[in-house]
Amino acid sequence: MKKTLIIGATPNADRYAYRAAHMLTAKGHDIVNIGIKQGEVAGVKIQKPAQPFTDIDTVTLYIGPDLQPSYYDYILETKPKRVIFNPGTENYEFEKMLDQHNIEPVQACTLVLLSIGQY
Numbered sequence: 001m002k003k004t005l006i007i008g009a010t011p012n013a014d015r016y017a018y019r020a021a022h023m024l025t026a027k028g029h030d031i032v033n034i035g036i037k038q039g040e041v042a043g044v045k046i047q048k049p050a051q052p053f054t055d056i057d058t059v060t061l062y063i064g065p066d067l068q069p070s071y072y073d074y075i076l077e078t079k080p081k082r083v084i085f086n087p088g089t090e091n092y093e094f095e096k097m098l099d100q101h102n103i104e105p106v107q108a109c110t111l112v113l114l115s116i117g118q119y
Contacts, residue, residue, distance in 0.1 A: 001029045002119065003055055005078065007071060008062030009033030009046045016086065017041075017062035020110045027114055032056070052077035060084040060110045065091040072097065082106050084113070 004024055008017045017035075021042040024031050032053060033046040040046060052074055059080045061068065068091050075083060076097070082104040085091065095105035113119040 001027075002057035003030045003032070005032045005034060005053060005056045005059045005080065006041075006062065007034045007049075007059060007075075009035035009041050010037045010062075011039035011041055011046065012037070015062070016111065020060060020062070020086075020114075023111060023114050027119070029119075049074045052079075054079070056080045058082050058084060060086060061089040062086055064089060065094070068094055076101055076103070079103070084108055084110050086110055 006017055006021055009021060010017050012018055018041055021031055021033060025042040031042060031044055033041050033044050034049050035046045037046055049071065056078050057080060059075055061083065072094060080103060083098055084106045086109055090107055098105045
């Protein structure tokens, strides 16, 4: 299973990040929730970004391109295998940076990937 770092996690059940957290855990993936909101999602506490993790396979983004620059170093230091840019989070500047660090940028929807078995 792919340990996934969710950036933009929220306890708001109307948000796609919330749905993704629940679908990921339901399919057996471990998650780490990073966000500015307090609370928990899918039984996992929402944390502020601190020390980069060393065991993350996938980062899935639920923050827009305007907020992403403050996470660039954090994500690069986490060294995931891939970063999923969910609809509305596309960022060609960051995608180029990821390529330069041998991290695969993926423009896709985490929920769709999970639902069709392509995660």
